[in-house]
Amino acid sequence: MSDCSTCIVRNRAICASLNAEELAILGKMGRRQRVKAGQTLLWEGDDAPVVANVLAGVLKLAVSTADGREQIVGIVFPSDFIGRPFGKESPYSVTAMTDADVCIFNRNSFDAFAGTHLDLQQKLLRRTLDELDRARHRMMLLGRKTASEKVASFLLEISERLSGYGCAPERHGRFELPFGRQQIADILGLTIETTCRQLTRMRSDGVLDLPSRREVVINDRAAMEAMAG
Amino acid sequence: MSDCSTCIVRNRAICASLNAEELAILGKMGRRQRVKAGQTLLWEGDDAPVVANVLAGVLKLAVSTADGREQIVGIVFPSDFIGRPFGKESPYSVTAMTDADVCIFNRNSFDAFAGTHLDLQQKLLRRTLDELDRARHRMMLLGRKTASEKVASFLLEISERLSGYGCAPERHGRFELPFGRQQIADILGLTIETTCRQLTRMRSDGVLDLPSRREVVINDRAAMEAMAG
DNA sequence: CGACCCTTTGATTGCTGTCAATTATCGTGG
DNA sequence: CCACGATAATTGACAGCAATCAAAGGGTCG
Numbered sequence: 001m002s003d004c005s006t007c008i009v010r011n012r013a014i015c016a017s018l019n020a021e022e023l024a025i026l027g028k029m030g031r032r033q034r035v036k037a038g039q040t041l042l043w044e045g046d047d048a049p050v051v052a053n054v055l056a057g058v059l060k061l062a063v064s065t066a067d068g069r070e071q072i073v074g075i076v077f078p079s080d081f082i083g084r085p086f087g088k089e090s091p092y093s094v095t096a097m098t099d100a101d102v103c104i105f106n107r108n109s110f111d112a113f114a115g116t117h118l119d120l121q122q123k124l125l126r127r128t129l130d131e132l133d134r135a136r137h138r139m140m141l142l143g144r145k146t147a148s149e150k151v152a153s154f155l156l157e158i159s160e161r162l163s164g165y166g167c168a169p170e171r172h173g174r175f176e177l178p179f180g181r182q183q184i185a186d187i188l189g190l191t192i193e194t195t196c197r198q199l200t201r202m203r204s205d206g207v208l209d210l211p212s213r214r215e216v217v218i219n220d221r222a223a224m225e226a227m228a229g
Numbered sequence: 230m231s232d233c234s235t236c237i238v239r240n241r242a243i244c245a246s247l248n249a250e251e252l253a254i255l256g257k258m259g260r261r262q263r264v265k266a267g268q269t270l271l272w273e274g275d276d277a278p279v280v281a282n283v284l285a286g287v288l289k290l291a292v293s294t295a296d297g298r299e300q301i302v303g304i305v306f307p308s309d310f311i312g313r314p315f316g317k318e319s320p321y322s323v324t325a326m327t328d329a330d331v332c333i334f335n336r337n338s339f340d341a342f343a344g345t346h347l348d349l350q351q352k353l354l355r356r357t358l359d360e361l362d363r364a365r366h367r368m369m370l371l372g373r374k375t376a377s378e379k380v381a382s383f384l385l386e387i388s389e390r391l392s393g394y395g396c397a398p399e400r401h402g403r404f405e406l407p408f409g410r411q412q413i414a415d416i417l418g419l420t421i422e423t424t425c426r427q428l429t430r431m432r433s434d435g436v437l438d439l440p441s442r443r444e445v446v447i448n449d450r451a452a453m454e455a456m457a458g
Numbered sequence: 459c460g461a462c463c464c465t466t467t468g469a470t471t472g473c474t475g476t477c478a479a480t481t482a483t484c485g486t487g488g
Numbered sequence: 489c490c491a492c493g494a495t496a497a498t499t500g501a502c503a504g505c506a507a508t509c510a511a512a513g514g515g516t517c518g
Contacts, residue, residue, distance in 0.1 A: 065458050212483090423505090429466075429467085
C-alpha cells in the first residue's frame with residue numbers, strides 16, 4: 001500500500017482526478033517500486049500484468065527487430081503513465097534509463113477501477129491523445145527529416161519536456177540529458193556515429209556547447225529552431 | 230440529423246456503446262457529409278471545430294514541413310474516428326484519399342457528450358490506445374527498416390486492415406490499394422522512385438503480382454513476412 | 459486521338475551507415 | 489590519490505543504399 005498523500009506526482013499524475021476516498025482505494029492497489037537504470041520492467045510481446053505511474057526517473061519504450069536493431073518509441077517522465085490498459089501483451093519493452101521510482105498496479109484491478117471512474121478515464125484518454133500526437137510528430141521526424149534536423153528537433157523537444165518538470169534552470173537553455181549517445185541514436189533512427197557527428201558540428205558552429213557527456217547548452221535557440229525544419 | 234439506425238458502421242464505430250436513447254441524442258448532433266477524393270477536411274495547425282466517424286472511404290492524416298515534405302502519420306478506415314477531442318488545434322491535416330462519407334460532430338458538443346458517457350469514452354480510449362500502438366509500430370518501421378522491409382511490412386499491414394472491412398476476398402491475398410505510389414512513399418518515408426523499384430523487384434522475384442496500378446496479389450506470404458524484418 | 463498524370467526505369471550523387479581506431483570519461487581497487 | 493580497466497564517445501576512411509535528376513512508358517479522360 002502506498003501513501004498517496006505524500007506522493008510527489010499526486011497533482012500531476014492521473015490520480016489528480018480522484019478525491020480522498022477514491023485515492024484511498026487506488027492507493028491500496030498500488031505499491032511503490034524502485035527500478036535501477038538499465039532494468040527492464042516490461043518485455044516486448046510478453047504478457048503485461050501491470051500498469052504504473054512514474055514517480056521519479058526516466059524510462060524508455062522500445063521496439064526491437066529480430067536482428068537487434070532498436071527503435072525507442074516513447075520516453076516516459078515523472079507523472080507519466082506506463083502500460084497498456086485493456087490489452088494483455090505489451091507491444092514494447094519498458095526499460096529504465098535512469099534509476100527510477102514507479103507506482104505499480106495490477107492491470108486487471110486498475111482496468112476495473114478505471115472502468116467505473118469517468119474522471120480517471122478521461123485523464124487517461126487525454127494523456128493517450130497527447131502521447132499519440134507526440135508519436136505522430138516523431139513519425140514525421142523519423143520518416144522525413146535529415147540527421148541534423150533530427151538532432152535539432154530532438155534537443156528542442158527534450159529541453160521543452162524537461163523544463164516541464166523543474167529539471168532545467170536558466171530558461172531551459174542548459175539541461176542534462178537523461179540518456180547517452182546510443183539512446184539518442186535509437187530515438188532518432190540514426191547510428192551513434194552520425195548522432196555524434198551532428199552534435200560535434202553544431203558545437204563547432206557555436207549553436208550549442210557540450211560541457212560534459214550529458215550536459216547540453218543551447219546558445220542559439222533561433223538557429224536551432226531553423227535547423228529543426 | 231442522422232439516422233443512426235441505418236448506419237453502416239453502427240456496430241463497429243464508437244457509437245456501438247450507446248443505447249437507443251443515447252444514440253438519438255448523439256444522432257441529432259451529427260450530420261453526414263460526403264468528401265471527394267483529395268479534399269481536405271481538417272488542416273494541420275488550424276482550429277479543428279469538428280470530430281467525425283468515417284462511414285465509407287479512406288482518409289489520411291498527414292504532417293508537412295515548411296519546404297513541402299509530407300509524412301502520412303495515420304490512415305483512417307470506415308468505422309474509425311477522426312479528430313482530436315479535448316484539443317483545439319488539429320496537429321495534422323485530414324484528407325480523403327478516396328471519395329468518403331463521414332458523420333461529423335461539433336467538437337465541443339461531442340466533448341461534452343463524451344464527458345458524461347463512460348462507455349463511449351472507454352471505446353474512444355481503446356481506439357486511441359490501439360492507434361498509439363500502430364503509430365509506435367510504424368515508428369520502428371520509419372526509423373530502423375530498409376526500403377524493402379518497409380514495403381513488405383506495409384503490404385502485410387494493409388492487407389490485414391483491409392480484410393477487417395470486407396474489402397478483400399480470396400483470403401486477403403489479393404486486394405486493392407486505396408492510394409497511389411506517391412502516397413505509399415509518404416507513408417513509408419521513402420521517395421516514389423524507391424517505392425516503385427522495391428515493388429518491381431518483388432514482382433520479378435515472384436513474391437507478388439501487380440495486375441493493375443492499384444491491385445496487389447501476394448503470392449508468397451511467408452517470403453513477404455521474412456522480408457518484413 | 460491527344461493531353462495529362464501517374465508510374466516506371468536509368469544514371470548519378472550524396473548522405474548516412476559500416477568498419478576501424480583513437481580518445482575521453484567513469485568506476486574500481488590498490 | 490593515483491593507476492588501471494572498462495565503457496562511452498569521438499573521429500576517420502570508405503561503402504552502399506536511397507535520394508535526386510532526368511526521361512520514357514502506360515493509362516485515363518476529355
